[in-house]
Amino acid sequence: MLAKTNLKYESQKLAINYFTVAVVLFGAQLLMGLIAAAQYLFPSFLYGVFDFNISRMVHINAMVVWMLYAMIGSVYYLLPEESGKEVVGLKFGKIAFWVLTLAVTVVVLVYIFVQIGPADMKTIWFINEGREYIEAPRWADIGIVAVVLVFYYNVFATYQKGKKTGILNVLVADLFALAGLYLCGMFFTDNVSIDQYWWWWVIHLWVEATWEVFVGAIAGFALIKIINAKREIVEMWLWIEVLMLFGSGIMGLGHHYFWIGTPEYWWEIGALFSSLEPVPLVAMFVHVLYDWGREKGHSDAKGEKSPLRNSPAMAWLALNAIGNFLGAGIWGFFHTLPQVNIYTHGTQFTAAHGHLAFFGAYATILTGMIYIAIQGLVGIERVKMTTKTKLSIAFISLGVLGMTVALTIAGYEQTLVERADLGGGWDAYFIAQNLPWYVQAQGWRFAMGVVTFIGYILLVWDMLTINKAQKEGV
Amino acid sequence: MDDKKTSVWTSIRFWRRSAAWVTGMAVVLLMILTFDTMKQVRMGTDEELKHGIKRRVPSPTVINYHISYRYDENRGVEVPVIGKKELLFGKEYSPKEAQELLHLGKLTFQAKDCIDCHTILGNGSYYAPDLTKAWLDPKWNDGTMISMTDSKTKEEAMVKFLMNPKDYRTHERMMPNLGITKKEAMALVAFLKHTSAIDTNGFPRNFSQASRRLEGGTNAR
Numbered sequence: 044m045l046a047k048t049n050l051k052y053e054s055q056k057l058a059i060n061y062f063t064v065a066v067v068l069f070g071a072q073l074l075m076g077l078i079a080a081a082q083y084l085f086p087s088f089l090y091g092v093f094d095f096n097i098s099r100m101v102h103i104n105a106m107v108v109w110m111l112y113a114m115i116g117s118v119y120y121l122l123p124e125e126s127g128k129e130v131v132g133l134k135f136g137k138i139a140f141w142v143l144t145l146a147v148t149v150v151v152l153v154y155i156f157v158q159i160g161p162a163d164m165k166t167i168w169f170i171n172e173g174r175e176y177i178e179a180p181r182w183a184d185i186g187i188v189a190v191v192l193v194f195y196y197n198v199f200a201t202y203q204k205g206k207k208t209g210i211l212n213v214l215v216a217d218l219f220a221l222a223g224l225y226l227c228g229m230f231f232t233d234n235v236s237i238d239q240y241w242w243w244w245v246i247h248l249w250v251e252a253t254w255e256v257f258v259g260a261i262a263g264f265a266l267i268k269i270i271n272a273k274r275e276i277v278e279m280w281l282w283i284e285v286l287m288l289f290g291s292g293i294m295g296l297g298h299h300y301f302w303i304g305t306p307e308y309w310w311e312i313g314a315l316f317s318s319l320e321p322v323p324l325v326a327m328f329v330h331v332l333y334d335w336g337r338e339k340g341h342s343d344a345k346g347e348k349s350p351l352r353n354s355p356a357m358a359w360l361a362l363n364a365i366g367n368f369l370g371a372g373i374w375g376f377f378h379t380l381p382q383v384n385i386y387t388h389g390t391q392f393t394a395a396h397g398h399l400a401f402f403g404a405y406a407t408i409l410t411g412m413i414y415i416a417i418q419g420l421v422g423i424e425r426v427k428m429t430t431k432t433k434l435s436i437a438f439i440s441l442g443v444l445g446m447t448v449a450l451t452i453a454g455y456e457q458t459l460v461e462r463a464d465l466g467g468g469w470d471a472y473f474i475a476q477n478l479p480w481y482v483q484a485q486g487w488r489f490a491m492g493v494v495t496f497i498g499y500i501l502l503v504w505d506m507l508t509i510n511k512a513q514k515e516g517v
Numbered sequence: 518m519d520d521k522k523t524s525v526w527t528s529i530r531f532w533r534r535s536a537a538w539v540t541g542m543a544v545v546l547l548m549i550l551t552f553d554t555m556k557q558v559r560m561g562t563d564e565e566l567k568h569g570i571k572r573r574v575p576s577p578t579v580i581n582y583h584i585s586y587r588y589d590e591n592r593g594v595e596v597p598v599i600g601k602k603e604l605l606f607g608k609e610y611s612p613k614e615a616q617e618l619l620h621l622g623k624l625t626f627q628a629k630d631c632i633d634c635h636t637i638l639g640n641g642s643y644y645a646p647d648l649t650k651a652w653l654d655p656k657w658n659d660g661t662m663i664s665m666t667d668s669k670t671k672e673e674a675m676v677k678f679l680m681n682p683k684d685y686r687t688h689e690r691m692m693p694n695l696g697i698t699k700k701e702a703m704a705l706v707a708f709l710k711h712t713s714a715i716d717t718n719g720f721p722r723n724f725s726q727a728s729r730r731l732e733g734g735t736n737a738r
Contacts (some may be wrong), residue, residue, distance in 0.1 A: 173627025
């Protein structure tokens with residue numbers, strides 16, 4: 044790895060550790076995704092050894108964890124620069140990093156080698172909680188809470204001591220909600236409706252509210268950092284985004300309460316608020332492009348060179364702006380109305396939306412933050428794209444978009460045939476799974492997964508070598 | 518921009534306050550609705566069930582009754598209908614026994630990580646059929662699985678299948694053996710029977726209607 048001597052702050056060195064683990068787990072996510080995609084095509088692949096439920100579980104858990112790592116890394120990176128102070132109590136933060144990484148390793152090894160257990164609370168405590176996305180056993184939940192408390196102490200104490208910028212105001216409040224929400228997923232109940240009600244508090248209020256606000260905040264930081272955008276404009280937009288994201292996203296939770304046993308009034312509430320959810324995503328898209336154009340206009344008028352100080356980071360940020368709108372906004376809106384959702388709920392439609400949304404909204408901007416950290420690591424004024432940067436962006440974007448389109452087609456087939464035509468159930472399910480167009484779509488999904496993986500290899504290669512390329516001159 | 522008397526639309530203070538108010542109101546509204554929803558989805562009691570009081574999530578003792586899923590003219594969706602007594606495993610469970618069985622069933626459902634292949638209430642993974650109304654699935658009721666597993670009742674067929682899914686293959690993609698014991702399998706069946714009695718506002722729609730009518734076929738094939 045690169046020497047960390049150019050970084051001004053200790054907490055930025057810790058950020059590099061978080062980013063490193065994040066990139067490794069990103070790779071694990073893609074590998075597991077490839078296994079799961081292959082199992083759709085060849086059901087006997089690893090059957091009885093490493094079944095679909097395990098590959099799928101590790102696929103998504105690796106993603107959630109790498110994103111959390113990259114988010115924590117981003118905060119440790121920007122916090123001293125924003126506040127003007129070294130992070131307070133960082134030695135605890137460093138210990139917390141190793142504790143968390145050890146815990147994640149143990150959890151993953153248990154997932155892979157133990158997988159499931161007998162129907163006993165011991166399984167819930169030590170092997171697998173069996174609740175989608177937050178399968179981590181209870182002991183790990185408690186460990187995660189402890190680590191997050193240390194992290195939050197770092198953030199809050201530094202915030203108290205240093206400059207309180209608008210970006211930090213938003214981040215400190217948002218991280219509090221984000222951390223607190225995790226507690227809603229840490230109990231067992233016999234009532235499956237109540238189970239799913241609170242489970243959605245963690246899942247939805249993370250990815251459709253607090254994570255989105257987090258993205259708004261770090262996008263603001265990145266804009267100031269990369270193109271020297273005017274802080275007042277960035278922060279004013281940020282508050283508007285918070286208003287719209289929380290205004291639509293919190294009650295948008297209702298779109299998960301259509302069919303889980305909860306009352307019918309959630310139809311209207313969920314439909315109304317979740318229909319508004321794309322609005323802030325349009326705003327974020329406009330904001331990024333507006334600021335970019337504005338700064339470029341200024342420098343052009345003055346006859347200066349481009350305002351871009353880190354073109355790989357800017358490329359990922361622009362990709363975030365469009366991807367978030369497309370994946371979370373458009374693909375989410377597709378199936379958010381109850382009249383549509385009664386047929387699409389629990390089909391490949393959801394998988395299509397999930398792939399583009401998580402990539403567009405989160406993977407992109409976090410990759411951009413990693414490039415900003417690499418710039419700090421190298422300690423140079425300007426970072427320019429290399430051929431590998433461009434190729435990795437092209438491969439990954441094409442791959443994820445391809446998977447999304449393929450899964451959308453699979454979802455359409457499944458919705459029309461299994462649900463609308465046949466009404467669901469065992470036979471209806473398998474009839475739809477075996478439709479030629481459905482199978483073809485799954486084939487394309489696998490192929491596009493491979494394209495994404497090639498892009499990932501190029502991305503890692505670029506991250507490791509871009510500093511050398513800059514020194515030699517691109 | 519903070520101090521100067523400019524338009525309110527470019528005032529950071531205005532937007533910050535608006536963001537705080539809107540977020541606060543959304544949280545309050547969510548809290549209020551959460552209290553109401555919790556009241557409506559708490560598990561019903563045996564007394565309520567005996568007196569025909571409908572609960573969105575009925576008492577665990579609903580496993581002692583016949584359950585069907587029928588179109589409701591007033592609501593415009595299908596709803597679970599609880600009928601006459603229909604014993605499970607030839608036994609009538611007391612409220613306490615039913616509660617314990619349901620508890621073990623839910624625990625098995627989580628311990629075996631069912632959710633990472635199946636969906637339930639439509640949430641989960643999409644690699645295997647949705648289990649919301651599995652108890653009512655024609656596959657268990659039309660004799661297919663009963664004769665395949667050489668059983669007398671559908672609950673017996675379900676238990677045999679769950680303990681050894683590999684032996685009763687219906688498609689190339691099949692369920693792996695998960696080391697489910699007989700006790701766990703019986704509890705899972707009770708859990709699924711109870712789940713089929715949850716009022717899901719009509720999800721899944723027209724459950725298995727057409728596949729029954731077309732005898733498992735579709736023109737899309």
